[in-house]
Amino acid sequence: MQFRNFLSLGSLAVMLLGTSVVSAKDSENEILELFVVPYHVQLNEGETRVMSANAFYADGTYVRGVEGVEWRSSNPESVPVSQNGTIFAAQKGATSIHASLNGHKASQPGTVLVGEASVDELQIEISNTNVMVGQTVDVMVNATFSDGETEDVTGAVTWERVTNDDAFEVEGRKLTGLNEGYGYLIAHFDGSKSDAVRIDVNDAGYLDLMILPGSTTMAVGSTMTPTLRAFTSSGMVNIDASEASYELSKQGIVKANLNGSLTAIGKGQVAVYAIAGNIKSSQPMVITVE
Numbered sequence: 001m002q003f004r005n006f007l008s009l010g011s012l013a014v015m016l017l018g019t020s021v022v023s024a025k026d027s028e029n030e031i032l033e034l035f036v037v038p039y040h041v042q043l044n045e046g047e048t049r050v051m052s053a054n055a056f057y058a059d060g061t062y063v064r065g066v067e068g069v070e071w072r073s074s075n076p077e078s079v080p081v082s083q084n085g086t087i088f089a090a091q092k093g094a095t096s097i098h099a100s101l102n103g104h105k106a107s108q109p110g111t112v113l114v115g116e117a118s119v120d121e122l123q124i125e126i127s128n129t130n131v132m133v134g135q136t137v138d139v140m141v142n143a144t145f146s147d148g149e150t151e152d153v154t155g156a157v158t159w160e161r162v163t164n165d166d167a168f169e170v171e172g173r174k175l176t177g178l179n180e181g182y183g184y185l186i187a188h189f190d191g192s193k194s195d196a197v198r199i200d201v202n203d204a205g206y207l208d209l210m211i212l213p214g215s216t217t218m219a220v221g222s223t224m225t226p227t228l229r230a231f232t233s234s235g236m237v238n239i240d241a242s243e244a245s246y247e248l249s250k251q252g253i254v255k256a257n258l259n260g261s262l263t264a265i266g267k268g269q270v271a272v273y274a275i276a277g278n279i280k281s282s283q284p285m286v287i288t289v290e
Helices: 002-017
Strands: 031-037 040-043 048-050 052-057 070-073 086-088 093-101 110-114 119-126 130-132 136-145 150-152 158-162 168-171 174-177 181-189 197-202 206-212 215-218 227-232 235-239 245-248 254-256 262-264 268-276 285-289
Touching: 031 093, 040 048, 052 093, 093 136, 093 150, 119 181, 119 197, 130 174, 130 206, 136 181, 158 168, 168 181, 174 197, 206 268, 227 268, 245 254, 262 285
Parallel strands: 040 110, 130 197, 215 285
Antiparallel strands: 031 052, 048 086, 070 093, 093 110, 119 136, 136 150, 136 174, 158 181, 168 174, 181 197, 206 227, 227 235, 245 268, 254 262, 268 285
């Protein structure tokens, strides 16, 4: 989506300027973004492909196939790259192809797969799953392949949002909280998909929630009330347990009461997460009932 927006702006600039070709040498203004093209390439051993880079400038100019790009391969033994952007599939594996122009690095490298290596696992990595309305956090996806290689494939994934609240949006490597609520984020790449990651969005100003103690032991029939503390931009505040709800990893071990307390009802171990202000505690309280 971001790429299309840049393209439309560039096209508009071309029409306004009355020219169809803009040389990179004629554009001396600041580079806002550099794109590696294509984002995802799959080759057999011995094959070659020419990579290119497109640049979006501060004046709205969008330049295809800019010159003077410096290329770098994350795995030159598998896929070396020449200074004109030509890649060679030397051996099986996964490689990232990085580009830079006048000191500006492309935010997303191109991903090159050589051979029949398949994706074993996709993993979403996000700086914070508890997001405030209007807050933007970094998100990326790593793919682990059948040959043991792991590569950042964020630029080539398709994002899937599962949310009834339109709680957040994702563009490239950025996730932004839109409305109070929650949802799940899933990444799709090369026929594989990641596990769903829950994203909580709140407008109460909570950055994180803590439930204490971190672990405790209870007897069947006993009751305890956890201590809840929320972190905000200005410090830490206590939260009344009666205003919170709980998410349990197992049923039949403890039950949550309306006043915020927990009662042990069966033997076993359960992880208890607290939810308040539409934000879920990043760490659980582990209860062992004996």
